[in-house]
Amino acid sequence: MKTITTDFEYLPATTLEEALELLSQHKDDEYRIIAGGQSLNTAMKHRLIAPEYIIDIKGLSDLDYIKFDAKRGLKIGALATHRSLEKSPIVREKYSVLCEMEENVASVETRNWGTVVGDLCNADPAVDPAAPLIALDAKLKVASKGKERIVPAEEFAVGFFETTVQPGEMATEIQIPVLPPNTGVYFTKYSQIHGDYALGSVAVLITLDKKKETCANARIGMSGVASTPIRAKKAEGVLKGKKITDEVLAAAAKVASEETSPISGIEASAEYKRELAGTLLKRVAKVALERAKKA
Amino acid sequence: MKRELNIVVNGESYNFFIEPKTLLVQVIREMLGLKGTHQACDSGSCAACTVIVDGKAVKSCSILALQVNGKEVTTIEGLADGTKLHPIQQAFIDNWAFQCGFCTSGQIMAAKALLDENPDPTREEIQVQMDGHICRCTGYNMINEAIRDAAKRLQSLDAAKKLPAQRNLKSQKWAQTAKSGKGAA
Numbered sequence: 001m002k003t004i005t006t007d008f009e010y011l012p013a014t015t016l017e018e019a020l021e022l023l024s025q026h027k028d029d030e031y032r033i034i035a036g037g038q039s040l041n042t043a044m045k046h047r048l049i050a051p052e053y054i055i056d057i058k059g060l061s062d063l064d065y066i067k068f069d070a071k072r073g074l075k076i077g078a079l080a081t082h083r084s085l086e087k088s089p090i091v092r093e094k095y096s097v098l099c100e101m102e103e104n105v106a107s108v109e110t111r112n113w114g115t116v117v118g119d120l121c122n123a124d125p126a127v128d129p130a131a132p133l134i135a136l137d138a139k140l141k142v143a144s145k146g147k148e149r150i151v152p153a154e155e156f157a158v159g160f161f162e163t164t165v166q167p168g169e170m171a172t173e174i175q176i177p178v179l180p181p182n183t184g185v186y187f188t189k190y191s192q193i194h195g196d197y198a199l200g201s202v203a204v205l206i207t208l209d210k211k212k213e214t215c216a217n218a219r220i221g222m223s224g225v226a227s228t229p230i231r232a233k234k235a236e237g238v239l240k241g242k243k244i245t246d247e248v249l250a251a252a253a254k255v256a257s258e259e260t261s262p263i264s265g266i267e268a269s270a271e272y273k274r275e276l277a278g279t280l281l282k283r284v285a286k287v288a289l290e291r292a293k294k295a
Numbered sequence: 296m297k298r299e300l301n302i303v304v305n306g307e308s309y310n311f312f313i314e315p316k317t318l319l320v321q322v323i324r325e326m327l328g329l330k331g332t333h334q335a336c337d338s339g340s341c342a343a344c345t346v347i348v349d350g351k352a353v354k355s356c357s358i359l360a361l362q363v364n365g366k367e368v369t370t371i372e373g374l375a376d377g378t379k380l381h382p383i384q385q386a387f388i389d390n391w392a393f394q395c396g397f398c399t400s401g402q403i404m405a406a407k408a409l410l411d412e413n414p415d416p417t418r419e420e421i422q423v424q425m426d427g428h429i430c431r432c433t434g435y436n437m438i439n440e441a442i443r444d445a446a447k448r449l450q451s452l453d454a455a456k457k458l459p460a461q462r463n464l465k466s467q468k469w470a471q472t473a474k475s476g477k478g479a480a
Contacts, residue, residue: 002337002338003316003318003321004316004318005316006316007314007315007316008315008316009296009315010296010298010315010359010361012361034359034362036358037357037358037359037362038339038354038357041318041339041357041358041359042338042339042357044316045337045338046338054315054359056359056361056362058362083351103423106339106427107342107426107427107428108352108405108423108424108426108427109342109345109352109353109354109405109427110339110354110357110427112351112352112353113348113351113353113354113357113358194426195426195427
């Protein structure tokens with residue numbers, strides 16, 4: 001039986017202020033923040049990390065929210081669980097792609113306890129919410145005592161299991177703008193077993209012009225195909241300003257494949273994942289396009 | 296440094312002092328001796344350790360026990376009424392929904408959480424809920440059937456409970472109408 005073998009000092013916070021105070025006190029110590037801990041506890045059990053302090057923010061009920069405003073868009077607090085995002089009626093109505101993504105995250109039990117922001121902070125290269133958040137032009141709010149900064153979703157992860165969040169800081173909120181008219185978004189994840197981390201996942205946002213003929217704007221997010229989730233900017237450039245045909249999609253897929261930098265693993269080779277990114281892009285963009293036409 | 300944990304398990308309140316590194320499954324199995332909650336993969340991948348915390352199915356091997364402080368936990372031992380099995384447990388037996396039985400307690404707890412929230416789930420909804428439960432004897436189809444059967448059993452139990460209550464309501468209404476003298480017919 002695997003247990004956590006190394007002792008740590010447990011520091012629970014009940015408000016954001018308290019959490020930020022604890023973080024500022026311990027910013028030079030070996031600490032970890034725990035929300036749901038669905039990845040952190042496993043990492044500790046597998047002896048991958050052994051922090052001296054655990055700052056528990058699960059009790060921060062002031063950050064357990066999902067709010068929508070017709071002008072400012074969607075805000076997801078740091079303590080909102082995967083499951084609450086999946087089951088939120090307003091998210092289903094306005095950003096259905098997030099619900100579709102959530103249905104593929106781990107299992108119901110994990111989604112019931114794990115948080116969306118915590119998942120992003122764990123920064124697995126294949127983290128599920130990253131690709132759709134990049135496509136949706138989401139931003140993350142990162143706070144420290146007396147300070148706040150906003151980071152675009154594509155800049156949040158900076159390396160393999162590493163984020164922009166510095167000692168003394170914590171991510172507190174995801175902000176997603178209102179979708180422009182004539183916009184469609186879709187996401188697909190490919191994994192060997194449903195709920196596993198993706199071998200590759202792709203999210204595409206397409207905004208059509210007023211006549212719904214040419215692509216006015218495109219955003220592409222990808223997970224699992226580099227050391228962090230990425231935004232495929234060059235492939236977006238291939239789509240922008242064009243009528244989206246199979247030829248255009250094939251060209252975009254080729255460019256997107258080149259933008260990836262996957263590593264080989266036991267489940268798939270780097271070449272496979274590179275191909276996969278392009279293939280998924282073609283499929284996902286087609287659905288996003290259909291949705292944009294109907295929007 | 297040990298910390299205080301107040302927890303309600305299967306309706307009973309407990310108070311412990313535990314090391315913060317203690318996982319919920321350790322409290323359940325080692326401190327309370329409730330060995331019906333099983334551990335297999337120990338990494339959150341198999342769901343054998345599923346229990347219900349405040350109405351939601353969660354994996355007890357992947358949760359720090361202190362995070363459940365002040366909350367209510369239900370384990371497989373909390374379902375039966377004395378020697379009378381819970382309808383979900385009975386449905387699992389009657390539908391041949393397990394072989395070795397190792398994963399069954401986790402499966403039943405997930406099914407309980409689903410049926411508490413959604414009394415009449417479709418086959419697909421059951422699949423989504425049970426998706427994370429690994430059964431190496433692979434009786435998945437029978438598990439799904441058992442849960443649908445359990446839903447029917449629970450619904451008919453519910454209906455049986457409601458019937459006398461509705462009758463009461465009707466007779467009260469009748470009594471009221473009779474008193475006020477309006478529409479006695």
